[in-house]
Amino acid sequence: MSKRFALIAAVCALTALTAAAHHSFAIYDMTQNIEFEGLVGVVKLRNPHMAMTLVETKADGSKATINFVEGAPANMIVHLGLNPDDIAPGKKIKAIGAPRRDNPAEFFLKAVILPDGQKFSVIN
Amino acid sequence: MRNSVAGLVAATAVVLAAAPHAVLAQPARGAHPDFSGLYFPGGGRSQTPQQLPYTPAAKKLAMEYESHFTLDDDPGRFCIWPGMPRAVWGAPFTVEIQQRPQDVSIYWEGYGMYRKIYMADHNPPKPVLPSAMGLSVAHWDGDTLVVETTNLKPYPYMTRMATSSDAQVVERLHLEERDVKGEKQKFLVNQIVLTDPKVYTEPIKITATLQSRPDLNLLEYTCTDTLWEDYLSQRGLTLPDLDALPSTGR
Numbered sequence: 001m002s003k004r005f006a007l008i009a010a011v012c013a014l015t016a017l018t019a020a021a022h023h024s025f026a027i028y029d030m031t032q033n034i035e036f037e038g039l040v041g042v043v044k045l046r047n048p049h050m051a052m053t054l055v056e057t058k059a060d061g062s063k064a065t066i067n068f069v070e071g072a073p074a075n076m077i078v079h080l081g082l083n084p085d086d087i088a089p090g091k092k093i094k095a096i097g098a099p100r101r102d103n104p105a106e107f108f109l110k111a112v113i114l115p116d117g118q119k120f121s122v123i124n
Numbered sequence: 125m126r127n128s129v130a131g132l133v134a135a136t137a138v139v140l141a142a143a144p145h146a147v148l149a150q151p152a153r154g155a156h157p158d159f160s161g162l163y164f165p166g167g168g169r170s171q172t173p174q175q176l177p178y179t180p181a182a183k184k185l186a187m188e189y190e191s192h193f194t195l196d197d198d199p200g201r202f203c204i205w206p207g208m209p210r211a212v213w214g215a216p217f218t219v220e221i222q223q224r225p226q227d228v229s230i231y232w233e234g235y236g237m238y239r240k241i242y243m244a245d246h247n248p249p250k251p252v253l254p255s256a257m258g259l260s261v262a263h264w265d266g267d268t269l270v271v272e273t274t275n276l277k278p279y280p281y282m283t284r285m286a287t288s289s290d291a292q293v294v295e296r297l298h299l300e301e302r303d304v305k306g307e308k309q310k311f312l313v314n315q316i317v318l319t320d321p322k323v324y325t326e327p328i329k330i331t332a333t334l335q336s337r338p339d340l341n342l343l344e345y346t347c348t349d350t351l352w353e354d355y356l357s358q359r360g361l362t363l364p365d366l367d368a369l370p371s372t373g374r
Contacts, residue, residue: 027195047347048200075217075233075343 028098028108030123036066037094040087045074052087052109054095068097071109072122082120087112096121157267157299159228159312162340163219167302167311167333173326176285182323189282199281203347205235207256208273209293209316210285213332218340221312228262228269236345241271251275254289271295285328291320310336 041053049070056064071077078084087093092115097107111121178186200206206214215234222229226246230239241260242248251259254277262271273293279286296315301308316330356363 044350044353046350046353047345048203048350073217073234073345075345078343079217079340 025108027100027102029101030098030108032098033096033110034099034107035094035096038066038092040089040091040093041065043087043089045077045084047073047075050074050077050109052095054093066095066097067106068095068109069100069106076122077120080120082112086114156264158223159221159269159297159299160223161221162337162342163221163312163334164337164340165213165216165332166335169213169330169332172329176328177325179323179325186282193283198283203235203351205237205256206284207279208239208258208276209318209330210279211237211239211257212314212316213330217345218337218342219334220342231342233342233345235347258293267298269297271297285318286323287318287320288322290322291318293318312336
């Protein structure tokens with residue numbers, strides 16, 4: 001299979017997530033892409049949706065915990081090629097989130113960016 | 125950003141839909157096409173009519189449902205199988221098909237669903253309990269597998285394609301070869317007709333396609349452990365962390 005076809009297949013996978021997610025994404029403001037950087041706190045690689053916290057260190061040295069209450073199903077994370085070890089607790093990553101409309105302190109995990117720049121997007 | 129995804133998706137759908145396709149080479153006389161293999165949803169999906177043709181009584185139920193149930197109340201969130209016919213185009217995961225002369229087994233990674241299709245000429249079982257996948261009995265019409273499914277339990281979630289226990293599903297499945305960006309790819313096309321006179325005023329026709337993906341694998345998908353954890357969390361309980369125990373090395 002060519003790389004181009006693999007890309008098409010990946011796009012189809014994203015299509016399917018959009019169309020057949022377990023519930024509507026309307027509860028999140030998916031137009032937003034808020035980037036965070038920090039150390040993975042708790043990660044729950046589970047279905048139907050993964051969950052994760054990220055501990056950010058602010059400029060003044062204080063810490064903030066970002067709560068990604070939902071993300072892709074764990075199985076989809078694996079199919080996308082993201083190694084679970086790369087988002088184990090304590091790992092430094094960047095994460096892109098979309099806030100819940102009724103609670104902006106909770107996020108949907110849209111993408112993970114590893115220190116080497118590899119980006120794993122569930123939805124753009 | 126969602127629009128950009130939609131645009132990319134639409135472009136892909138156009139590419140796939142526009143790709144020239146042909147029914148795969150005829151099998152030897154007396155033989156039937158073999159659907160066995162690994163697949164992934166892809167290659168397009170269509171539905172007619174697009175707007176669900178509710179009966180007046182079902183429309184009233186749908187409106188009441190939508191006024192009380194929130195987007196968080198989706199059955200998929202609670203690991204409830206979409207069942208037939210929704211499973212056909214459902215979760216975006218690998219699908220494995222195993223075909224034998226007497227039956228066809230379908231395993232969906234999503235929700236860990238499985239389904240058995242019995243061949244009519246191999247003494248299929250009688251219906252027992254209504255179920256999410258129902259009782260499916262099939263026969264060959266040339267190279268097309270015709271599957272009739274009944275004995276479905278109600279799926280009363282009106283934000284999806286709800287069905288009553290009177291629902292019947294007829295599927296016509298065949299293999300196609302399509303040219304995708306210069307490469308020959310195999311697709312399993314499923315033309316579905318859902319009839320449910322209690323809920324819909326006319327049959328709903330859906331075409332859903334699986335793309336052959338022998339490069340994929342079928343992973344275990346568990347979901348109910350999440351519900352269990354959430355339940356324990358509400359009770360203030362935490363499961364013991366066995367991985368934190370020291371190893372004896374034996």
